[in-house]
Structure formats: structure tokens, C-alpha cells
Amino acid sequence: MALSPKLLLQWKALQGHGGSRLVCFSSRARVFCENALDPSQSKLVSAYIDKLLDWNQRMNLTSVTDRKEVMERHIRDSLSLLPVIEKHCSLSDGSLKVVDIGSGAGLPGIIFGIARPSWKITLIESIQKKCDFLEDAVLAVSLQNVSVVRARAExxxxxxxxxxxxxxxxxxxxxxxxxxxxxxxxxxxxxGIMVAAKGANPEEEVKSAEEAITLLGGSCANIIEVDSESPFGTRTAVVCLKATPTPEKYPRRPGAPSKRPLGFRSKRTEAG
Known part of the structure; x- marks a missing residue:
């Protein structure tokens, strides 16, 4: 895996200071959906939306029930993450191995699979009914590069x-x-990198996570404003570089990360 020159230089600068300090910097990325998908991919996205809205009548996959709003709020938001990933990662054959944690309705994982057929996507979801939907959706749009795994991320x-x-x-x-x-x-x-889709001002949230990110092998956080072309406000992506292996004791048992997040009082919580 090759990092973009800009991030590689900043990573080297970090390591020059011992590699233990989390540094936040910001930039801007833009994507326009009409450039992200070719006509055949747009048809696959349409088929996915059909499947999503059909299943949503029987189970709660999304609070959005209007087709146009699904496109604006979910599809465009997912597509806006693509240039963020491609800004920081590059391989000679164009392939990437991506895991979508807590995939839910397959957003952004299924959309990534449609837009980037050379990527290998794994969707991790713990709820069986949602996995049933994901498998049906993957089959409906014939995605050979997407697999569904029912499991807790921990x-x-x-x-x-x-x-x-x-x-x-x-x-x-x-x-x-x-x-x-x-x-x-x-x-x-x-x-590699971790990418978290966030709202307009994630700086405080990122700051509170500095200790946890460093403890788990992360080295820096890049807060990027993305253009999701959504009426729901500015969106950002938080990118964390994986600098060193994660200590063997992490992740902790299922439920512990959300009940006792690392950071601030990590010496008391990491035993969970």
C-alpha cells in the first residue's frame, strides 16, 4: 500500500517527533456524483435503492423513505468519501481491501462496491436481519467484490x-x-487508514479521541471537509493513519468499547 506524498511527508514528520503525538490538520475534498458513477453503475445504484426501500417496509433500515432523499442523504454522502480514500491510498492495480464496520444498510460499503469494482469490500454487521438484507442487496446488484460477515466488530x-x-x-x-x-x-x-464519516465540526470529538487513537496504533487525524451535495449540512471525514500494530488486548470484549471508551481514564477502562 502506498500513501499519498502529502500524507507520507506528514507521517514522516510525526515519526521524527517519536511518532506518539496525534496531529490534526484539515483540507478539502470534493466529489460530484455524476462523475463518480458511469451509466451502468448508476443503474446498479438505482437497483440497490429499490431493494433498500422494499426491505425498509418490513424492517427499519433507514428513516428516509423518499427515493430522492435516499440519493441525496445516503448515496451522495457515501460517494463523497471516495476521493478522501483515494487521496490517502493508492495501489498500482487500483485495488484496495476495505472493511465497512457496522455496515447496517450497506452504506457506504455497497456503494463503494458499485463505484469501485476493483476494490474488495467486506461488510461487517452484527444483526442477522440486516445481514439478510445486505446479502439480498449484494445479490440483486451482482456484486462479486462484496462479501457480508455477520459478527461483532470486537x-x-x-x-x-x-x-x-x-x-x-x-x-x-x-x-x-x-x-x-x-x-x-x-x-x-x-x-493503512481508518475513515469515519462525521458532521460539520468533529474537532472536539477527535480531540477527545486522541489518546485512544494513539493507544490503538493510530498516528494522525486528517479532518477533511467533503461535498456530499446534501441539504443536510456540511459533512466531514476523519482520517486516521495506522502507524503501528494494535496491542493484542484490543479490541476488548463485545460492548466494552461503547460502555467504557478508551481515553481520559484509559488506565481504569482498558481492563474491561
């Missing part, structure tokens, strides 16, 4: 088949940064 993060084997871990609408760090970073190989 469990798979300790599984040698999954631990530190991904280039990118992504999470959207899952948890606060202190929790996400413990759920996501164990999956990422050194040199």
Missing part, C-alpha cells in the same frame, strides 16, 4: 483472518471517535 477484530489485513476501515453513523478507533483500527494493516 470479535472479528481479534480474528487472525481479519485482524490487520485491510487497507481501509470505514464507518458511517456508527459511534463516536473514541469507540470507532477501537472498533476499526484493529482491522487496519500498518500504513
Amino acid at each position: 470479535e472479528k477484530g481479534r480474528d487472525v483472518e481479519f485482524r490487520e489485513t485491510f487497507d481501509v476501515a470505514v464507518a458511517r453513523a456508527v459511534a463516536e471517535m473514541r469507540v470507532l478507533a477501537e472498533l476499526c483500527l484493529p482491522f487496519v494493516a500498518a500504513g
Whole structure:
């Protein structure tokens, strides 16, 4: 895996200070959906939305029930993360191994699978009914590059088949940064990244997660404003570099990261 020159220089600068200090910097990324998808991919997205709205009548996958709003709020928001990932990661063959933590309705994982067929996407979801939907949606749009795994992230993060084997871990609408760090970073190989989709001003949330990110092998946080073309306000992506392996004791048992997030009082909480 190769890091973008800009991030590589900043990572080297970090390591020059011992690699233990979390540094936040910001930039801007833009994506326009009409450029992100070709006509055949747009048809697949449409088929996915059909499946989502159909299943949503029987179970709660999204509070959004209007087709246009699904496109604006979910699809465009997912697509806006693509240039963020591609800004920080590059491989000669264009492939990336990506895990979507707490995938829920397959956002952004399924959309990534449609827009980037060379990427290998793993959707991790703990709720069986949601996994049933994900498998049906993947089948409906014939995504050979997307697989569904029913499991808690805390469990798979300790599984040698999954631990530190991904280039990118992504999470959207899952948890606060202190929790996400413990759920996501164990999956990422050194040199890879974690990407968390967030709202307009995540700086305080990121600051509160500094200790947890560093403890779990993260090195820096890049807060990027993205253009999701959504009427729901400015969106950002928080990018954390995986600098060193995650200590073996993390992630902790299922439920512990959300009940007792690392940071601030980590010496008291990490025993959980």
C-alpha cells in the first residue's frame, strides 16, 4: 500500500517527533456524483435503492423513505468519501481491501462496491436481519467484490483472518471517535487508514479521541471537509493513519468499547 506524498511527508514528520503525538490538520475534498458513477453503475445504484426501500417496509433500515432523499442523504454522502480514500491510498492495480464496520444498510460499503469494482469490500454487521438484507442487496446488484460477515466488530477484530489485513476501515453513523478507533483500527494493516464519516465540526470529538487513537496504533487525524451535495449540512471525514500494530488486548470484549471508551481514564477502562 502506498500513501499519498502529502500524507507520507506528514507521517514522516510525526515519526521524527517519536511518532506518539496525534496531529490534526484539515483540507478539502470534493466529489460530484455524476462523475463518480458511469451509466451502468448508476443503474446498479438505482437497483440497490429499490431493494433498500422494499426491505425498509418490513424492517427499519433507514428513516428516509423518499427515493430522492435516499440519493441525496445516503448515496451522495457515501460517494463523497471516495476521493478522501483515494487521496490517502493508492495501489498500482487500483485495488484496495476495505472493511465497512457496522455496515447496517450497506452504506457506504455497497456503494463503494458499485463505484469501485476493483476494490474488495467486506461488510461487517452484527444483526442477522440486516445481514439478510445486505446479502439480498449484494445479490440483486451482482456484486462479486462484496462479501457480508455477520459478527461483532470486537470479535472479528481479534480474528487472525481479519485482524490487520485491510487497507481501509470505514464507518458511517456508527459511534463516536473514541469507540470507532477501537472498533476499526484493529482491522487496519500498518500504513493503512481508518475513515469515519462525521458532521460539520468533529474537532472536539477527535480531540477527545486522541489518546485512544494513539493507544490503538493510530498516528494522525486528517479532518477533511467533503461535498456530499446534501441539504443536510456540511459533512466531514476523519482520517486516521495506522502507524503501528494494535496491542493484542484490543479490541476488548463485545460492548466494552461503547460502555467504557478508551481515553481520559484509559488506565481504569482498558481492563474491561
